[in-house]
Amino acid sequence: MKQADTQAAGANRMASRATLIASVASLLVASVSLAAEPTGDPSVVKEMPGLVAFWTFSEPAGEERRSYVGPEEFPLVEVGGKIDRVEGGPYSGYSASLDGKHHLKIPYVATGRLNISGPDAEVTMFAVARIVDLRRSRTIAGMWCEGMGAHDDSGTRQYGLLMNMPAYGGGNKLVPHISSEGGVTRRADGSPFPWCCDYAVTKHDVPTEEWCTLAFSYDSKYVRAYINGKLDKRELDPAKDRRTDPYFTEQGPAFHGDPGPDGGPGAKDRGMNPYYHGRGIFAYDPAKHANTKIMGGSDFMVGARFAIGHTREQTVGLFGGLAVFDRALSNDEIQQLHDSARVDLLNQR
Known part of the structure; x- marks a missing residue:
């Protein structure tokens, strides 16, 4: 009888221990699953026509961040050291944590279809991010090499989703840039601006x-900027926006014989958002630009840009998603991308 009781007690202890181990394991699995649970639906981004690259930042520190759409992975390489992966993100459950000292890039020679350029080029960029400090954080991403500074024409700018550029009315705002010259902007008569x-x-x-979504589109004529899925329209105020030069006030779509952003008659001025550009995107040519743009084509950079002779104003914040398209998405399509991220749920965590 005693032997039977002892065996029963031992069996009960083993069963309790097994139950405890199973419970702990279950809690650990649940904790890991919960920590890496995405809030959004990446299929909306992946299925959007024209997608070139889509990064969800699921990789741990020390690894390249890869796009898992199409034949090209577009690996983003860490610059300055390892970039931490943190829990919480729209599409993978994780995000990359930028600290203002590190950034990510793809060298120019490996940019492939990200090297969007030409007179009729179109582009859209969409990002899900949590920006911390706009005094330091100026760049989301792009192919945007500014060269050596003011009045320098050696830059190889193409397109860039930037922030807080006060020179021409963009202090603390979203300011997507397009360049047809690579270097400084030139008026219709060829005379240059300093930048x-x-x-x-x-x-x-x-x-x-x-958390928010930031986006821009360019249809080879107009640049449009979006915050949280909405085209954040703004009219030009020449004095307030420091855009009194005739380039801004007189050389708009009407001057070039182009329609307005909604298809109606073109305005005299260029506007602010949408902004009339109308000249396509700069295409770097190693032979043509060998003596004038000696730094070569622009890298694709995330969280930083090359300006005034060095990499500067590296961003502080979290990046949970980044996508590039080779066409101009419509307002409705950008709203769909925003909705797919569910930043409202991210902001509740």
Whole structure:
């Protein structure tokens, strides 16, 4: 009897231990699953026509961040050291944590279909991010090499989703840039500005300390800037926006014989958002530009850009999703991308 009781007690202890181990394992699995649970639906981005690359930042620190759409993976390489992966993100459950000292890039020679250029080129960029400090954080991503500084024409700018550029009315705003020259902007008579000044400017500031979506499109004529899925329209105020030059006030779509952004008659001025550009995207040619743009074509960079002779103004914040398309998405399509991220749920965590 005693032997039977002892065996029963031992069996009970083993069963309890097994139950405890199973419970702990279950809790660990649940915790891991919950931590990496995405809020959004990546299929909406992947199925959007024209997609070139889509990064969800699921990889841990020390690894290349890869796009898993199409034949090209477009690996983003860490620059300056390892970039932490943190829990919480729209499409993979994770995001890349940029600290203002590191960034990601693809060398120019490996940019492939990201090297969007030409007189009729179109592009859209969509990002899900949590920006922390706009004084330091100026760049989301793009192919945007500015060269050596003011009045320098050696840059190989193409397209870039930038923030907080106050020179021409863009302080704390979303300011997507397009360049047809690579270097400084030139008026119709060929005279140069000190900088590239072709960019749209939103009405509202870029949200900080919260998850949001930021996007822009370019249809070879107009640059449009979006915050949280909405085209954040803004009219030109020449004096307030420091855009009194005739390039802004007189050389708009009407001057070039182009229609307005909604298909109606073109305005005299270029506007602010949408912003009329109308000259396509710069295409770097190693032979043609061998003596004038000696730094070569622009890398694709995330969280930083090359300006005034070095990489600068590296972004502080979290990046949970980044997509590039080789066409101009419509307002409705960009709203669909925004909705797919469910930033409202991210901001509840």
